[in-house]
Amino acid sequence: MSSQISARRLARDLGEWRSHRAAYLALADRVRVMLIDGRLASGSRLPAERELSSALQISRTTVAAAYAQLREERYLRSVRGSGSTLALPDGQRGPVQLTQELPLDFSKAAAAAYPGLPAAYQFAVEQLPHYLSHQGFDMQGLPELRSAVADHYSERGLPTTPEQVLITLGAQHALSLLTHTLHSPGERVLIEHPTYPHAIDTFLAAGARLLAMPVTSAGGWDITEGQLLIRRSAPSLGFLMPDFQNPTGASMSVEDRQRLARIAAREGTVLIADETTAQLDIDRGPLPPMASFSSSIVTIGSLGKLAWGGLRIGWIRGPKDLMAKVLRNRPAMDLGTPLVEQLASIYLLRETQLMTANRSRELRGGRDFLAAELTEHFPQWKLQLPDGGMSLWINTGDISSSALALAARSEGLAIVPGPRFGLEGAFERFLRIPFTYSREDLKEGVGALLRASHTAGSIPSKLPLQAVI
Ligand SMILES: Cc1ncc(COP(=O)(O)O)c(C=O)c1O
Structure with missing residues (x-):
């Protein structure tokens, strides 16, 4: 409906x-x-x-x-x-591969490894002999790592036991496992709009019908619309990034968390709170985890952004009986999480405070540098400085971000246009630019965008030229 x-x-x-x-x-x-x-x-x-x-x-x-x-x-x-x-008349996702190898790749909002990573791997290799009598197929996760993840939630005010945690190959894998377990083809899924593109891919691949709840950098979530969609359409799942949402950088207020949690629990919609970006705080401060507002909310997390994407360690935190169901579904997808990476993650989780402080410093520098570059070279673009996350979500006014992304390729820059973060061609006037790259790369990237903007042209002339936020 x-x-x-x-x-x-x-x-x-x-x-x-x-x-x-x-x-x-x-x-x-x-x-x-x-x-x-x-x-x-x-x-x-x-x-x-x-x-x-x-x-x-x-x-x-x-x-x-x-x-x-x-x-x-x-x-x-x-x-x-x-x-x-x-309806959007020609809303197509496009057959053009926009992110293939180019000298500058801004297609990922991800950072280089935390400097403590080699020490974590060294610790892992030293520990490995204790585990070699184990057959090595680890579907649930090492008890020590599950305990460390559980402690991480308990410390944030969400009491958690290791039985409520399942270790996965990153948050993307966690999302796929949950989708397979909790969703049947044809059912509806509530998403934020814009949202993390591979979540859209995951749900569409599972035959979902997507319901879009608008979210903006400045105004946050349209919770009234979300409540309406849940009440009217009874989605099986709702996918949210309450902290430093990708791509807007917005954080959901405590009151909005409560309102959404309440209606989802009442209508039987399982909310998945993706906390992959939750530790990327620059100047916001802590907020209670979404799952503290309802016991039926499932959380997914990852060390991908804080430590390193190459680690491929994430997790699911939720009710114990759900973990059992996920575990039953897992062998159809994979046969477990590698031990060395799990051991390294045990070490890394002990350094959570150091990792967050380190990322926060880097992200602040990158955010402020990129914002200054853009303000200088694209004064007509509208940007809201996020208080965390890894990217700016920018209103490009009358410049079509798809055209800009294509033109940027000729300048050696891969960048993802706005419509990739939404449904049916929405967000044509938006561009996500990650600020996780070096200053030289950010400067070069903005230069490439500037040259590209001269050839990209603007959104079809039927649209008003005035930028709209
Ligand atoms: C919101 C969000 N969820 C999940 C992922 C995937 O995380 P992982 O690398 O742990 O699979 C990303 C990575 O970009 C992300 O931004």
């Missing part, structure tokens, strides 16, 4: 929509751009003409003409009896 946008909400979200153009064109322009940049979800229903005209205090003829204009441009589908549904 598609969600209905109320006339009041639309009137509020349209903001100052009037322009020098005729009112019906200005209204159509604004609805179209809100659809493209993801603030209105494709598939949602616009209010009845009469209701919107009354909320906006304009004539019904003007609203009808705006809807007709959107219909003609294929941004609106009207089916007798079921209203007017928003």
Whole structure:
């Protein structure tokens, strides 16, 4: 079922929509751009003409003409009896491989290894002889590592036992295991919009129908929309990144965590809180883990961002009976987590404080440097400085980020365009730029983007030139 946008909400979200153009064109322009940049979800229903005209205090003829204009441009589908549904006409994910090897690769929001990594591996190799009588297939994770992960949650105010933890090959693997265990093809999954692209891939591959809950860098989560989607569509799963969300960098307030946890528990939607980015704090301070608001919330985590992506160690934390179900499903996917990496992770988790302080320092430097470069070279771009995470999520105004990403390739830079983080072509005016690279690389990357912007052109002329945040 598609969600209905109320006339009041639309009137509020349209903001100052009037322009020098005729009112019906200005209204159509604004609805179209809100659809493209993801603030209105494709598939949602616009209010009845009469209701919107009354909320906006304009004539019904003007609203009808705006809807007709959107219909003609294929941004609106009207089916007798079921209203007017928003749609993106050519929203395709694109066959072009945007991230193949280039001199500069900004396609990943990930950092170089924590300097303590060699010592962790040395510790692991020293410990290894104690484990060699073990047959080596470890589906659940070493008890010492599960204890260390459990302690990490208990210390953050979420009492956890080792039986509630399962060690995986990174958070992506954890997400796949959970999807296989908790979701059946055809069921709905609530996602944040924009979201982590491989989560979209995972859910679509499992035959999910996705429901998009908007999230923005400045405004955070549209919890009211999330509540509505859960109540109306009863998704089997909801996927969230409550801390330093990838790509917006936003963090969910305590009150919003409570509200979402409450409705999900009531409606039987299992929330997966992805905490892969949760330790990437620059200047925010701790917030209670999402799972502390409901015992049915499942958490996934990883050492990938804090220590090193190459470690490939992550975990699932959740109810004990869920761990048993996941364990039963696991052999179809893989036969366990390597021991050396697990032993290194035991060492690393003892250094969590050092690792977070180290990352925080690096991330602060990278964030401030990149923001200054962009402000100098792209003063028209709108960016909100995040208080953590690994990237800036930037509104590029009238520049199409897909066109920019393609042009940047000719300048030797791989970068992922905004629509990759959303559904059906949304976020064309957004670009994610990670700030985890060296200053030289960041400077060169911005230079490459600047040259690319001269050839990229802008979003099709039907769209207004004014940037919209
Ligand atoms: C939000 C989020 N979840 C999961 C992952 C994957 O983590 P891992 O490398 O531990 O599989 C990433 C990596 O970019 C991520 O950003």
